[in-house]
Amino acid sequence: MAPSIQFLGAARSVTGSKFLIRASEQEALVECGLFQGLKDLRQRNWAPLPLDPVKVDGVLLTHAHIDHTGGLPRLIKQGYQGPVYCTTATRELLGLLLPDAGHLQEEEARYANKEGYSKHSPALPLYTREDGERALLQLKAVDYDRPFDVAKGIEAVFHPSGHILGAAFVELRFEGRRIVCSGDLGGYSNAVMRGPTPLPDGLDAVLVESTYGGRKQDHRPVEDQLAEHIVPALKRGGVVVIPAFAVGRTTVLLYHLRRLQDSGRLPDVPVYVDSPMATDATEIYCRFGKEHNLKVDLLRSSKDCPIRARTTHMVKKAQDSKKLNDLDGPAIIISASGMATAGRVVHHLKNRLPEKRNLVLLVGYQAAGTRGRALLEGTPSVKMHGEVIPVRAQVRAINGLSAHGDSDDIIRWLGSAKVPPKKVVLVHGENEGLEAMSKRVSSELKLPYHIAEYMETYPL
Numbered sequence: 069m070a071p072s073i074q075f076l077g078a079a080r081s082v083t084g085s086k087f088l089i090r091a092s093e094q095e096a097l098v099e100c101g102l103f104q105g106l107k108d109l110r111q112r113n114w115a116p117l118p119l120d121p122v123k124v125d126g127v128l129l130t131h132a133h134i135d136h137t138g139g140l141p142r143l144i145k146q147g148y149q150g151p152v153y154c155t156t157a158t159r160e161l162l163g164l165l166l167p168d169a170g171h172l173q174e175e176e177a178r179y180a181n182k183e184g185y186s187k188h189s190p191a192l193p194l195y196t197r198e199d200g201e202r203a204l205l206q207l208k209a210v211d212y213d214r215p216f217d218v219a220k221g222i223e224a225v226f227h228p229s230g231h232i233l234g235a236a237f238v239e240l241r242f243e244g245r246r247i248v249c250s251g252d253l254g255g256y257s258n259a260v261m262r263g264p265t266p267l268p269d270g271l272d273a274v275l276v277e278s279t280y281g282g283r284k285q286d287h288r289p290v291e292d293q294l295a296e297h298i299v300p301a302l303k304r305g306g307v308v309v310i311p312a313f314a315v316g317r318t319t320v321l322l323y324h325l326r327r328l329q330d331s332g333r334l335p336d337v338p339v340y341v342d343s344p345m346a347t348d349a350t351e352i353y354c355r356f357g358k359e360h361n362l363k364v365d366l367l368r369s370s371k372d373c374p375i376r377a378r379t380t381h382m383v384k385k386a387q388d389s390k391k392l393n394d395l396d397g398p399a400i401i402i403s404a405s406g407m408a409t410a411g412r413v414v415h416h417l418k419n420r421l422p423e424k425r426n427l428v429l430l431v432g433y434q435a436a437g438t439r440g441r442a443l444l445e446g447t448p449s450v451k452m453h454g455e456v457i458p459v460r461a462q463v464r465a466i467n468g469l470s471a472h473g474d475s476d477d478i479i480r481w482l483g484s485a486k487v488p489p490k491k492v493v494l495v496h497g498e499n500e501g502l503e504a505m506s507k508r509v510s511s512e513l514k515l516p517y518h519i520a521e522y523m524e525t526y527p528l
């Protein structure tokens with residue numbers, strides 16, 4: 069049988085990344101993400117996978133984000149016993165993320181049962197914290213740029229993709245062919261992460277993400293945008309709530325807030341990073357000094373560490389998080405998840421949205437069907453834990469802080485090989501991004517393209 073790839077997620081959507089490669093009589097799964105956002109997408113998390121977990125020979129993860137990894141505990145629960153390859157930093161981050169994802173599922177089910185808002189009785193978690201912890205045992209860390217066998221006759225190499233710490237795009241070699249799966253791609257002008265490494269020459273196909281395929285990012289300096297929205301909210305005594313993932317996005321945010329404070333453009337208000345995995349990310353960034361632009365000797369300085377605001381409080385315990393409900397402004401709360409689909413930020417939004425002086429600042433991509441998208445589109449109220457919460461607080465979004473490259477960055481990366489790829493397969497985008505990207509691939513790069521459809525099997 070000719071080798072093929074089947075798109076089991078992140079096809080005409082930005083979540084649930086999952087691609088099954090059949091080659092050399094083996095099956096290799098690239099990514100094992102969770103679907104998020106729209107209800108019929110989320111329901112796919114519960115549906116049986118169109119594969120036999122016992123027969124999969126190897127799994128690869130490009131980076132730690134849950135929409136690329138959060139399906140793993142379920143795959144393992146259903147019988148997958150083989151290795152799961154990722155980079156060392158990704159393994160490190162997953163040690164925080166996968167147990168937390170299980171914990172969130174348990175909390176959600178517990179809350180639904182307590183308040184009685186679920187249609188299922190009792191509501192069950194997709195998987196538990198314990199399942200998340202068990203999944204970690206199958207992770208195998210691999211260095212960048214070092215080829216390894218993901219299955220018999222399928223070789224893989226991770227290359228830095230600049231998206232978040234540990235993120236990679238993966239080159240796969242089988243039956244005389246070479247393809248690349250981009251994972252999520254970073255931009256070329258990120259303050260903390262380096263840009264993606266060039267695309268290898270002469271590939272047979274490239275699967276590329278198209279999250280921002282339809283958008284050129286607002287290149288007005290991020291710090292100007294942050295100051296413009298945050299300063300007035302703090303002046304009126306408001307609390308600024310920023311939904312963001314605990315490591316990575318929060319780190320970049322703290323970096324910019326610190327610079328604004330150092331230049332006197334932002335007052336020294338308390339900044340709370342509220343997450344059960346709220347670690348001081350400094351330690352992780354020190355350990356992976358080669359992967360980013362920050363200087364490790366500066367990171368080690370307790371006074372001048374560039375990724376902490378002047379008054380940063382890491383809030384780990386649930387009871388300390390609850391205390392923040394009584395906090396009076398001016399203050400800033402950064403809390404996960406980034407699209408307000410789950411996590412402690414949901415409680416903060418519930419508490420702060422009804423009050424006019426507060427500000428909710430959206431700093432990343434908000435997928436269709438998420439609370440973040442509803443807020444971005446100006447919804448007058450939002451449903452949380454079965455309650456309808458009025459939106460009276462100011463809601464604003466800023467561009468340029470995303471860990472994804474914009475359409476210019478994606479085109480630049482696709483054009484970075486001396487010998488161009490034979491074709492481009494567009495994945496991980498919503499329709500607008502996919503259409504815009506396909507036009508640019510065709511007109512500017514003069515390459516044939518294909519837009520991946522959910523469940524489609526595509527010959528390689």
Ligand SMILES: [Zn+2]
Binds near residue numbers: 131
């Ligand atoms: Zn990502």
